[in-house]
Structure formats: structure tokens, C-alpha cells
Amino acid sequence: MPELVFFSGTMDCGKSTLALQIEHNRSARGLAGVIFTRNDRAGEGKLSSRLGLVTEAVEVEDGKDLYAYLVDHLSQGGRADYVIADEAQFLAPEQIDQLARVVDDLGLDVFAFGITTDFRSKLFPGSQRLVELADRIEVLQVEALCWCGARATHNARTIDGEMVVEGAQVVVGDVNQSAGEVGYEVLCRRHHRRRMTAATARAAALSPDVLPVSPS
């Protein structure tokens, strides 16, 4: 049975790498995939991994109907044996519904990859719809780690290493950004709640007089 699978995890846990591996293994066996993405750091129409691999993809703009795209593609003689959607958190809920229809009405497997929650630990609308509709949700096996060594479960947005909690939901960016730039850091829940990043933990360790944070 074809499936809609949501591979989810924090930033930097290997989602795009896995998407590229699935694409490689299937195309090596003569299967043809359609790859969707939106707002990849490598630029428009790219699916890229931090391991350096990159492939061409179809950029999903606002309002693009993914089901209609596949029907057009197939009716013009194109092949599609499976579908990959990276950065799926950026898709609109209607576009996730269209991916579910691709599974049910076209009989194709759809593999969607994305982060579940934003820097305020709120669900992205696209991820929420995936949680609601997916046949299966897979959490990636290679765990990203918080600076304390615990499994990272949350994404923090940082400026100069300090966690910020105000701003637009979507700001394309990366972990390990240089000073002055908006960046991201993955944290365990405890340290996300306390807004304690690697930089602020280091600074606190150097100032033993600082009182503990309030028990909120």
C-alpha cells in the first residue's frame, strides 16, 4: 500500500541526507521520483544536505497545487514512481492535503521531511497537517544533541548566540551562524524552556555569582 510518511526531527538531524539517500536508492533501481522543496538554504529548486550533496527539485511556491502538478506531469508522459517533499514544514496545509491525495488517488508513496516545531516550539501549519494525515511518522535515528549532551528535541533561534522568542515564524537560516546573524541551535526541552544556549551556558559558568533562573 502506498503511504504518506512524515520523517520529522529537529534541524540538523539528517532529514535532507535521508531524503537524498531514498532518492539515490530508488533511482539506482530505475525508479523515477518527483522532488519538491521550498526555501532550501542552497537556493531555489534545490534539495541540499549539510554533507555536501545536492539535487535539483521543484520549488513549491504559494498556491502551487501539488496534486495537479503530478497529474499534469504524468499526463504529459512524465514518470513518477514516488514523491519526496523536503522542508515540508513550509508547505501550506492544503498542499499537505494534496500530497495525501497523491498517495490515495495516484497510488504513489510520498516521503515528507521537515521540522515539527518552530523556534517558539509551536507547530508549523504544514507539519501539523502532516501529523494529522500521515500514515506513519518516523523520528530520525541519528539524534542531534543539545550542548548539555541530552537529545535535542527543540529548535532555538539565536542572535549572537542568545535565544530570541520574537519574530516571524519563517526565517531561512542555519546552525553555527557567525556573530550578528540570525541563526539556530538545537536544544533539549529543559534548556529551550530556560532559554539557555551553549553561549549563555558558557557565560553563566564564567559568572558563578549569577542566581539560578526563576522556576517557571
Ligand SMILES: Nc1ncnc2c1ncn2[C@@H]1O[C@H](COP(=O)(O)OP(=O)(O)O)[C@@H](O)[C@H]1O
Ligand atoms: N562534517 C561532517 N561530518 C559528518 N557528518 C556531518 C558533518 N556535517 C554534518 N554532518 C551530519 O549531517 C547532519 C545534518 O544533515 P542534514 O541532512 O543537512 O540535516 P537536516 O536536513 O535534518 O537539517 C548532521 O546531524 C550530521 O549528522
Ligand SMILES: Cc1cn([C@H]2C[C@H](O)[C@@H](COP(=O)(O)O)O2)c(=O)[nH]c1=O
Ligand atoms: C526553527 C525554525 C527554522 N526555520 C528554518 C531554518 C531553516 O531554513 C529551515 C530548517 O531547515 P533544516 O534543513 O531542517 O535545518 O527552517 C524557520 O524558518 N523558522 C523556525 O522557527
